[in-house]
Amino acid sequence: xxxxxxxxxxxxxxxxxxxxxxxxxxxxxxxxxxxxxxxxxxxxxxxxxxxxxxxxxxxxxxxxxxxxxxxxxxxxxxxxxxxxxxxxxxxxxxxxxxxxxxxxxxxxxxxxxxxxxxxxxxxxxxxxxxxxxxxxxxxxxxxxxxxxxxxxxxxxxxxxxxxxxxxxxxxxxxxxxxxxxxxxxxxxxxxxxxxxxxxxxxxxxxxxxxxxxxxxxxxxxxxxxxxxxxxxxxxxxxxxxxxxxxxxxxxxxxxxxxxxxxxxxxxxxxxxxxxxxxxxxxxxxxxxxxxxxxxxxxxxxxxxxxxxxxxxxxxxxxxxxxxxxxxxxxxxxxxxxxxxxxxxxxxxxxxxxxxxxxxxxxxxxxxxxxxxxxxxxxxxxxxxxxxxxxxxxxxxxxxxxxxxxxxxxxxxxxxxxxxxxxxxxxxxxxxxxxxxxxxxxxxxxxxxxxxxxxxxxxxxxxxxxxxxxxxxxxxxxxxxxxxxxxxxxxxxxxxxxxxxxxxxxxxxxxxxxxxxxxxxxxxxxxxxxxxxxxxxxxxxxxxxxxxxxxxxxxxxxxxxxxxxx
Numbered sequence: 001x002x003x004x005x006x007x008x009x010x011x012x013x014x015x016x017x018x019x020x021x022x023x024x025x026x027x028x029x030x031x032x033x034x035x036x037x038x039x040x041x042x043x044x045x046x047x048x049x050x051x052x053x054x055x056x057x058x059x060x061x062x063x064x065x066x067x068x069x070x071x072x073x074x075x076x077x078x079x080x081x082x083x084x085x086x087x088x089x090x091x092x093x094x095x096x097x098x099x100x101x102x103x104x105x106x107x108x109x110x111x112x113x114x115x116x117x118x119x120x121x122x123x124x125x126x127x128x129x130x131x132x133x134x135x136x137x138x139x140x141x142x143x144x145x146x147x148x149x150x151x152x153x154x155x156x157x158x159x160x161x162x163x164x165x166x167x168x169x170x171x172x173x174x175x176x177x178x179x180x181x182x183x184x185x186x187x188x189x190x191x192x193x194x195x196x197x198x199x200x201x202x203x204x205x206x207x208x209x210x211x212x213x214x215x216x217x218x219x220x221x222x223x224x225x226x227x228x229x230x231x232x233x234x235x236x237x238x239x240x241x242x243x244x245x246x247x248x249x250x251x252x253x254x255x256x257x258x259x260x261x262x263x264x265x266x267x268x269x270x271x272x273x274x275x276x277x278x279x280x281x282x283x284x285x286x287x288x289x290x291x292x293x294x295x296x297x298x299x300x301x302x303x304x305x306x307x308x309x310x311x312x313x314x315x316x317x318x319x320x321x322x323x324x325x326x327x328x329x330x331x332x333x334x335x336x337x338x339x340x341x342x343x344x345x346x347x348x349x350x351x352x353x354x355x356x357x358x359x360x361x362x363x364x365x366x367x368x369x370x371x372x373x374x375x376x377x378x379x380x381x382x383x384x385x386x387x388x389x390x391x392x393x394x395x396x397x398x399x400x401x402x403x404x405x406x407x408x409x410x411x412x413x414x415x416x417x418x419x420x421x422x423x424x425x426x427x428x429x430x431x432x433x434x435x436x437x438x439x440x441x442x443x444x445x446x447x448x449x450x451x452x453x454x455x456x457x458x459x460x461x462x463x464x465x466x467x468x469x470x471x472x473x474x475x476x477x478x479x480x481x482x483x484x485x486x487x488x489x490x491x492x493x494x495x496x497x498x499x500x501x502x503x504x505x506x507x508x509x510x511x512x513x514x515x516x517x518x519x520x521x522x523x524x525x526x527x528x529x530x531x532x533x534x535x536x537x538x539x540x541x542x543x544x545x546x547x548x549x550x551x552x553x554x555x556x557x558x559x560x561x562x563x564x565x
Contacts (some may be wrong), residue, residue, distance in 0.1 A: 015439045017052055020067040028279050031322055032057045034250060034379045040235035048091055050155035051063055053234055058254060058374060065155065073232050074107040078256040081106040082230065084244050089235055091151040105232040120551050130316040156237045171181055198312045240343045240447045246378060249439060253376055262494040285322045293333050310365050317372045318443040327373045331386035335394060341366045341401045355408060362421040367429040376438035378443060392453050396462045399437065405468035406475040428499055431476055435502040460514045470520050473510060476503050477521060481528045487541040495544055504554035513560040522562060529562050
């Protein structure tokens with residue numbers, strides 16, 4: 001779901017649904033809606049009904065196919081797992097059955113508020129299966145009901161025979177994956193409405209602070225142990241639907257925001273957004289971004305002025321998802337940032353020189369700004385247009401510009417601790433940006449061939465000739481090992497935990513899509529991962545933050561690929 005300058009929904013546009021959402025949601029909520037998809041929905045209270053599933057940054061909503069009531073189906077702060085199930089639903093037939101994608105969301109239901117919608121009450125009166133008992137759920141399956149199709153979409157034909165997911169987990173072979181014991185329920189409950197700044201100089205969290213978190217977690221675990229898990233099943237009748245990846249990425253983004261919010265709460269970092277301030281309108285944000293862009297693109301701008309303006313742009317992008325969406329409306333500013341990065345970091349190296357501290361500082365700021373612009377803009381059609389124009393020329397330049405040699409020479413003393421810190425800050429930011437680019441590649445790969453433009457395979461092919469790629473990836477792997485070793489003494493800060501998650505995503509993508517990088521990692525890091533990372537992984541020493549459970553899963557996947565081959 002992309003938007004025009006006024007915020008109109010474009011991707012899979014449904015005028016009736018769009019109009020309904022504008023009328024029935026606050027502007028701030030509407031602006032953060034990412035996508036909608038018609039699905040057959042099955043849950044404890046909804047039985048095989050063709051509905052619109054609406055995805056926002058914090059919740060999954062459902063509404064009737066002819067929208068009348070918008071209700072929350074699941075909040076990401078209470079989601080425990082999102083999986084794609086490989087099955088053929090019995091209630092569909094023909095091609096609909098073969099091309100259906102079945103998505104299962106496991107979550108902790110929230111207590112219902114307000115009056116139950118009429119359509120839901122109707123189904124309950126008809127004896128819809130609820131959370132009573134497994135025997136009731138598996139033995140009762142009423143005739144499915146659907147809502148009338150609109151002109152541009154037609155619901156699939158639902159068969160009246162028993163559906164294995166109606167909902168009967170045993171018949172489908174749906175063995176629910178148990179939630180890892182390290183899942184932190186108390187921090188999943190964090191529901192940040194706005195995103196704050198990530199502080200680059202975050203220190204480690206002490207064990208004393210960790211013990212406080214542990215006590216809170218134990219207390220919350222006792223409370224949540226009394227709550228049951230529920231499942232929301234979404235059946236998308238399309239092989240090219242990106243709903244599963246959007247759900248996964250939105251959930252990950254929510255966990256990242258929730259984790260970074262811990263930094264803001266405990267450290268009150270400078271420049272964090274004022275939660276009481278009303279959000280700027282789309283038009284006002286577009287006007288301010290236009291003014292800032294005009295100043296950045298001036299020919300007579302100096303390095304100091306450029307740095308200050310980029311700081312302002314980065315801070316504004318942290319606070320406003322609307323600004324991030326508007327950034328991609330034109331590729332001019334993105335091209336300027338990539339060109340400036342090429343000049344400040346690689347221009348001197350290509351001429352036999354070396355980077356200065358000022359160049360590293362400016363380069364890190366540019367890369368951080370670009371990484372933020374990718375965040376939560378997956379559904380923007382303008383972003384795909386900017387990055388794919390001229391066979392992905394801008395994306396290729398960005399990929400090659402962001403990779404930097406960790407052992408690069410410097411004009412200052414090689415023992416200068418400040419210079420080393422700036423180099424590490426840049427390499428951390430580069431990891432975050434590459435992670436965002438590879439997420440884009442995964443979405444492209446899901447709908448196209450493995451080597452299609454902007455796919456993961458295509459991006460890694462662009463990177464392979466880079467002379468410093470191996471050393472760059474080695475640095476990221478080494479930092480993962482060092483982070484794991486450090487967990488024996490102290491907990492990672494929230495910001496460092498997010499960075500660890502991103503490093504794991506980057507390394508996993510390399511192992512899954514590049515035989516060249518896989519061989520490199522196996523030959524240089526197999527033993528470190530076997531004897532250092534694996535024991536720590538088994539001991540589950542990751543901090544009790546929202547981002548920790550998916551990070552644990554990524555580490556286990558990396559170990560499988562790195563050690564079992």
